[in-house]
Amino acid sequence: MTHTVRIAVIGAGAWGTALALQAARAGAEVSLWARNPAAMSAGRVMPRLPGYALPSSITVSDVMPRQADLILLACPMQHLRATARTVPPCAPLIACCKGIEQATGLMPLQVLEEIFPHSVLGVLSGPNFAHEIAAGLPAAAVLASADRTQARRLADLLTTAAFRLYASDDPTGVQLGGAAKNVVAIAAGATMGAKLGENARAALITRSIAELSRLSHALGGRPETLSGLAGIGDLLLTCTGAASRNYRLGLAIGQGTPAQQAADALEGVAEGRATAPALLQLARQHGAGTPVIATVTSLLAGTIDMDDASQLLLSRPVGHEFA
Numbered sequence: 001m002t003h004t005v006r007i008a009v010i011g012a013g014a015w016g017t018a019l020a021l022q023a024a025r026a027g028a029e030v031s032l033w034a035r036n037p038a039a040m041s042a043g044r045v046m047p048r049l050p051g052y053a054l055p056s057s058i059t060v061s062d063v064m065p066r067q068a069d070l071i072l073l074a075c076p077m078q079h080l081r082a083t084a085r086t087v088p089p090c091a092p093l094i095a096c097c098k099g100i101e102q103a104t105g106l107m108p109l110q111v112l113e114e115i116f117p118h119s120v121l122g123v124l125s126g127p128n129f130a131h132e133i134a135a136g137l138p139a140a141a142v143l144a145s146a147d148r149t150q151a152r153r154l155a156d157l158l159t160t161a162a163f164r165l166y167a168s169d170d171p172t173g174v175q176l177g178g179a180a181k182n183v184v185a186i187a188a189g190a191t192m193g194a195k196l197g198e199n200a201r202a203a204l205i206t207r208s209i210a211e212l213s214r215l216s217h218a219l220g221g222r223p224e225t226l227s228g229l230a231g232i233g234d235l236l237l238t239c240t241g242a243a244s245r246n247y248r249l250g251l252a253i254g255q256g257t258p259a260q261q262a263a264d265a266l267e268g269v270a271e272g273r274a275t276a277p278a279l280l281q282l283a284r285q286h287g288a289g290t291p292v293i294a295t296v297t298s299l300l301a302g303t304i305d306m307d308d309a310s311q312l313l314l315s316r317p318v319g320h321e322f323a
């Protein structure tokens with residue numbers, strides 16, 4: 001008799017809830033850890049994903065699961081370390097957040113490696129709006145682990161016909177793509193908010209790919225990863241999809257709302273805000289030029305306005321496209 005896979009999802013925000021639903025669809029026995037399970041209504045509707053009820057087969061509690069075959073960490077990046085420290089190291093762990101830890105400049109797996117030095121670790125990333133995954137709409141993502149065989153094995157535990165999980169053994173490239181696309185999405189939103197036009201946004205996205213490729217290379221990632229789901233795939237979604245929180249943050253800033261006020265008005269976490277300065281520092285440490293990330297960092301800090309931001313990017317020298 002085959003044993004039913006037990007998957008523990010840590011974090012009941014929009015993404016954790018969607019992943020819990022997906023894991024159940026993949027045939028797993030699912031438990032969802034919520035900081036505040038009482039916030040869920042009697043109809044088991046999660047506050048961060050309104051309209052999606054959880055089936056009774058998914059256990060929701062504020063007690064960390066002691067037994068699992070796989071643990072998905074779906075909290076915001078800046079809370080990953082504190083949350084992970086409370087997780088028992090009973091199974092392989094997959095980081096599902098996108099960002100860079102501001103205090104250390106570390107990527108999600110680097111944070112987890114410090115806490116779980118002996119565990120199998122992976123990262124999940126790609127163009128995935130939580131509400132679409134929750135609805136079971138078709139989507140694809142990438143699961144990366146340093147070990148190619150483990151990456152495929154872990155991906156298989158969550159894959160269904162509608163949610164296609166590709167495996168990768170380039171966690172650095174995958175994490176860089178997931179973290180940086182949120183920063184670029186803020187720039188794309190600001191471009192549209194300031195009515196600079198669709199041409200400007202397309203140019204910005206494309207030139208950002210060159211910028212991210214340089215940075216990924218400097219950090220040890222492989223260039224082809226950025227042309228995949230965690231790179232171009234997620235850039236396309238987040239820089240053009242009106243549901244993106246990072247895009248919406250940029251949109252408000254481009255329309256003239258001060259960055260802090262725009263962030264306060266946002267429902268849910270816009271990871272690009274904390275990640276922009278962390279990524280800029282990382283890029284500087286590695287000698288990689290990142291004009292878009294630098295401009296977004298200044299825009300978020302309020303040290304430049306939208307006119308300055310577009311002037312900064314437009315005044316850069318125009319050289320060979322692939323120099």
Ligand SMILES: NC(=O)c1ccc[n+]([C@@H]2O[C@H](COP(=O)([O-])OP(=O)(O)OC[C@H]3O[C@@H](n4cnc5c(N)ncnc54)[C@H](O)[C@@H]3O)[C@@H](O)[C@H]2O)c1
Pocket residue numbers: 011012013014015016035048074075076077079083096097098099128129130131267268269271
């Ligand atoms: N929402 C999506 O469409 C989506 C898709 C893919 C990846 N992600 C990534 O998943 C991660 C989580 O995003 P989300 O959309 O679920 O967030 P969310 O905005 O829906 O919810 C944030 C969650 O963080 C929790 N939280 C707040 N303070 C906390 C703390 N101190 N410690 C632990 N948890 C705390 C809140 O209770 C809430 O559940 C982010 O890194 C995001 O980039 C999100």
Ligand SMILES: O=P(O)(O)OC[C@H](O)CO
Pocket residue numbers: 098126127128129130182185234237238243244245246247269270271
């Ligand atoms: O709403 P955002 O901007 O956090 O984007 C959500 C997902 O990361 C899209 O892949």
